[in-house]
Amino acid sequence: MIQAPVETRRIVLDLDRCIGCRACAAACHIGHNNQTNLVPGKIADVAILPVHCRHCEHPACAEACPCGALYKDASGFVRRSEILCIGCHGCAQACPFGAIPSEFVRGVAPKCDLCIDRVQGGSIPRCVATCTAGALSFVDPEETIGSPSYVGGRIQSRGMVRRP
Amino acid sequence: MNQDQRTICPFCSMGCTLRINRAVGAPYVGASEIARLEYDEEGRVNRGSLCAKGNMALELLTHASRFESPRVRGADGELERTSWDTALETLGTKLRDIVARHGPRSVGLLLGPTLTNEETVQAAALARAIGTPHVDQARPEDHVVLEGLGRCSARPEPIRDVQEIEACQAILVVGDLFTHAPCIAKPVLHARYDNRRNLLGTLGFWKSRTFLFGKPVLRCLAGREAAALTLFLHMALEQGAGANLPWAAEARAMLDGLDLAEIERLAGLTREELTWLGDGLRDAESSAVLFGCGFAESERSDLTAGLCALLAEATGSRFLAMLGGPNAVGVRSALAAAGFPTEDGLRSAEMLAAAGTGELKALLAFGCDPVGAYPGNVFREAAHELPLLATTAPLDSLTAAAAHVVLPAGTWGEKSGTVVNAFGHEVQMEAVMPPPGTARTDGAIIGALLASLPPSEAEPAGPVEDPADAATFFKELELYLRLEARDEGAREMGTHWLFPEANPGQTGDGWLTGPLSWPRHESPEPIVALSPAHARSLGVRVGDIVRVRSRDASANLAVRIEERLVDDVVLVPPHHPEIRRLSAWRLDGVLRDLDVRPERVTVETLGEETR
Ligand code: SF4
Ligand code: SF4
Ligand code: SF4
Numbered sequence: 064m065i066q067a068p069v070e071t072r073r074i075v076l077d078l079d080r081c082i083g084c085r086a087c088a089a090a091c092h093i094g095h096n097n098q099t100n101l102v103p104g105k106i107a108d109v110a111i112l113p114v115h116c117r118h119c120e121h122p123a124c125a126e127a128c129p130c131g132a133l134y135k136d137a138s139g140f141v142r143r144s145e146i147l148c149i150g151c152h153g154c155a156q157a158c159p160f161g162a163i164p165s166e167f168v169r170g171v172a173p174k175c176d177l178c179i180d181r182v183q184g185g186s187i188p189r190c191v192a193t194c195t196a197g198a199l200s201f202v203d204p205e206e207t208i209g210s211p212s213y214v215g216g217r218i219q220s221r222g223m224v225r226r227p
Numbered sequence: 228m229n230q231d232q233r234t235i236c237p238f239c240s241m242g243c244t245l246r247i248n249r250a251v252g253a254p255y256v257g258a259s260e261i262a263r264l265e266y267d268e269e270g271r272v273n274r275g276s277l278c279a280k281g282n283m284a285l286e287l288l289t290h291a292s293r294f295e296s297p298r299v300r301g302a303d304g305e306l307e308r309t310s311w312d313t314a315l316e317t318l319g320t321k322l323r324d325i326v327a328r329h330g331p332r333s334v335g336l337l338l339g340p341t342l343t344n345e346e347t348v349q350a351a352a353l354a355r356a357i358g359t360p361h362v363d364q365a366r367p368e369d370h371v372v373l374e375g376l377g378r379c380s381a382r383p384e385p386i387r388d389v390q391e392i393e394a395c396q397a398i399l400v401v402g403d404l405f406t407h408a409p410c411i412a413k414p415v416l417h418a419r420y421d422n423r424r425n426l427l428g429t430l431g432f433w434k435s436r437t438f439l440f441g442k443p444v445l446r447c448l449a450g451r452e453a454a455a456l457t458l459f460l461h462m463a464l465e466q467g468a469g470a471n472l473p474w475a476a477e478a479r480a481m482l483d484g485l486d487l488a489e490i491e492r493l494a495g496l497t498r499e500e501l502t503w504l505g506d507g508l509r510d511a512e513s514s515a516v517l518f519g520c521g522f523a524e525s526e527r528s529d530l531t532a533g534l535c536a537l538l539a540e541a542t543g544s545r546f547l548a549m550l551g552g553p554n555a556v557g558v559r560s561a562l563a564a565a566g567f568p569t570e571d572g573l574r575s576a577e578m579l580a581a582a583g584t585g586e587l588k589a590l591l592a593f594g595c596d597p598v599g600a601y602p603g604n605v606f607r608e609a610a611h612e613l614p615l616l617a618t619t620a621p622l623d624s625l626t627a628a629a630a631h632v633v634l635p636a637g638t639w640g641e642k643s644g645t646v647v648n649a650f651g652h653e654v655q656m657e658a659v660m661p662p663p664g665t666a667r668t669d670g671a672i673i674g675a676l677l678a679s680l681p682p683s684e685a686e687p688a689g690p691v692e693d694p695a696d697a698a699t700f701f702k703e704l705e706l707y708l709r710l711e712a713r714d715e716g717a718r719e720m721g722t723h724w725l726f727p728e729a730n731p732g733q734t735g736d737g738w739l740t741g742p743l744s745w746p747r748h749e750s751p752e753p754i755v756a757l758s759p760a761h762a763r764s765l766g767v768r769v770g771d772i773v774r775v776r777s778r779d780a781s782a783n784l785a786v787r788i789e790e791r792l793v794d795d796v797v798l799v800p801p802h803h804p805e806i807r808r809l810s811a812w813r814l815d816g817v818l819r820d821l822d823v824r825p826e827r828v829t830v831e832t833l834g835e836e837t838r
Contacts, residue, residue: 079420080412080416080420082405082409082412082416082436082437082439082440083436084278084279084405084406084409084412084436084731085279085731085732085749086276086277086278086279086281086282086409086731088279089278089279089282089283089732089745090277090282092282092745092748093264093282093283093285093286097744099748107790108434108790108791109439110439189266192266192268192275192276193266193275193276193277193278193281193282194276194413195273195276195277195278195405195409195410195412195413196405196409196412196413196416197276197412197413197416197417
């Protein structure tokens with residue numbers, strides 16, 4: 064399988080497959096010193112999904128940060144400096160996806176770093192590795208466009224029966 | 228230098244593998260400093276996945292309440308640290324004393340689900356050396372399921388590998404399997420979505436994690452899976468499936484005597500609703516029935532499990548029963564090979580009851596927490612009255628709090644040995660770390676106890692067979708399905724069923740995973756989840772306090788509203804002690820174990836002033 068370069072790869076969730084087990088959040092928790100970067104996104108009675116940071120092209124969180132704690136690094140990942148962050152909650156308010164948890168740990172904003180320690184070594188982020196349902200993948204999001212799973216048939220139907 | 232070792236997750240019988248990457252030669256400063264958890268992409272059953280429990284596995288090794296040295300209760304009633312020699316000496320003396328005064332049959336041995344096969348064999352030898360027939364595994368829900376499976380006498384083709392699930396065109400999942408063993412979701416959803424669009428029937432009573440993926444979704448009344456499966460079995464046999472099976476005549480005779488309309492009412496499902504999946508199971512080239520009911524999820528887990536196996540055999544489907552204990556299967560078969568349980572030997576719950584009546588004087592709990600893991604208060608009081616309660620425990624537990632002798636034990640990752648997972652694989656569990664302090668493995672502890680006893684003259688008994696007895700099974704089922712028997716079951720007060728809320732961060736009875744931080748991270752407060760309509764009828768909103776009252780206890784809990792819930796059910800996170808007290812336990816005469824049905828409760832609002 065040809066894999067896209069790391070810079071263009073993001074964590075993509077197959078909305079039809081996530082069982083809401085929160086293993087991804089637990090993996091994130093232990094991988095980041097007990098700081099959980101994954102917000103549980105509850106969708107009425109249909110699902111609890113992990114809300115991943117998109118590592119935006121123009122990150123609203125970085126715009127909102129008054130002290131430059133959030134920045135885009137060389138590979139295009141949006142990172143947070145633990146030292147510069149003053150814990151003002153500005154980024155958590157600004158993120159259009161709600162991808163920064165409102166519960167701050169040790170006074171700083173929890174922020175997904177795509178498990179940079181693993182990714183740099185050629186591995187995949189912890190949440191993707193651990194996903195119990197095979198719902199998460201670390202791919203170029205362009206590749207998933209058009210695939211029915213990713214537009215969320217089940218979320219749109221909001222019924223108990225997923226796509227037939 | 229770093230060393231990478233593979234071991235298995237200790238939190239359910241899926242038996243997922245994981246890797247521990249550990250700095251070798253570094254001074255021991257606690258596992259988290261020198262060890263990292265890695266995902267094992269080559270894992271045979273999980274291919275890298277780990278659920279929330281598995282991810283927290285390292286925490287067990289470094290937990291703040293790990294015991295590092297033996298403790299003996301002194302004259303002042305406090306547990307005091309002591310040396311191994313003193314602790315073993317004290318235990319040996321007390322044990323010999325009790326055997327001399329009350330006979331060997333006053334001693335009981337309870338074995339936890341994390342014991343390896345080898346340790347189980349040793350424990351059986353210890354029981355023989357003491358001369359007691361009372362040795363059993365201590366996990367009520369697994370025991371009940373295995374008992375039902377043994378008794379029903381069905382021998383469906385077992386699932387040996389996850390690929391067999393992936394290849395299925397029709398699957399029936401009974402219970403909230405995705406919560407109890409989340410890592411099974413990958414192959415099941417592969418079968419559901421990839422390549423073809425296949426049938427995945429889910430039988431349950433609320434929109435649980437598993438339920439939401441059903442096609443078709445089969446919604447029965449709370450806890451009534453057994454009634455729904457009876458309809459299924461009836462349908463299958465009616466269509467001529469499994470006519471030659473040894474139990475078929477027995478089953479037909481029983482089923483033909485039933486009033487099907489009544490069973491439909493009982494199950495809350497009609498036969499028409501089941502037809503689609505029933506046909507699918509029968510006609511598909513490959514199909515499977517997966518049983519995954521957790522602690523007190525079904526009114527009768529033994530009948531439910533047995534019916535799943537019968538249905539699987541009748542429809543030619545493969546079968547898998549997921550259990551909570553990582554080595555529930557292995558402990559049971561190792562005990563059976565050593566000739567236990569014998570006819571006159573007490574089963575685990577009977578031992579606890581016998582401790583309450585004073586019939587049993589000494590209880591040795593190896594790698595389990597009977598005081599904490601059994602719901603209700605009954606044994607909690609008895610534990611403090613017992614002349615001798617000794618436990619090997621990795622972590623502080625309620626049993627340790629009541630015990631006279633606490634021996635610190637190594638847990639998974641600190642001991643090597645074989646365990647048997649739900650797929651029947653005998654897997655090697657590797658020690659990746661030494662136990663903390665002077666802690667020893669259960670095997671070493673049992674070995675030391677064995678050495679201190681005179682060798683037994685008793686001949687080892689032959690292996691015990693599973694009590695395959697279709698007649699009793701169907702008799703039991705009939706009794707359950709008859710209204711009077713059930714009403715007798717519902718004799719208790721209360722209009723709502725209390726279900727332990729399935730939090731994927733913990734095992735059903737909460738032992739071992741209860742002390743991990745994740746269950747608390749996910750449900751930090753003792754809450755009760757109500758359906759929206761239920762909350763409306765009580766006039767309560769999220770965060771209000773209600774009183775939940777069961778037969779034996781009551782608790783004031785904060786309200787959460789759960790849209791996925793049905794109206795006659797409330798869900799609670801079972802790792803909070805005040806919630807565990809709500810469920811009482813009673814002995815089931817036939818199962819000879821805990822009756823693990825859910826409890827009946829009432830939910831009342833408190834007066835304005837106390838809100
Ligand atoms: S936190 Fe939100 S705004 Fe910032 S990069 Fe991630 S998704 Fe974009
Ligand atoms: S691990 Fe996978 S299935 Fe579980 S919550 Fe995360 S994305 Fe969903
Ligand atoms: S599914 Fe079971 S074996 Fe696998 S990680 Fe979770 S608890 Fe461990």
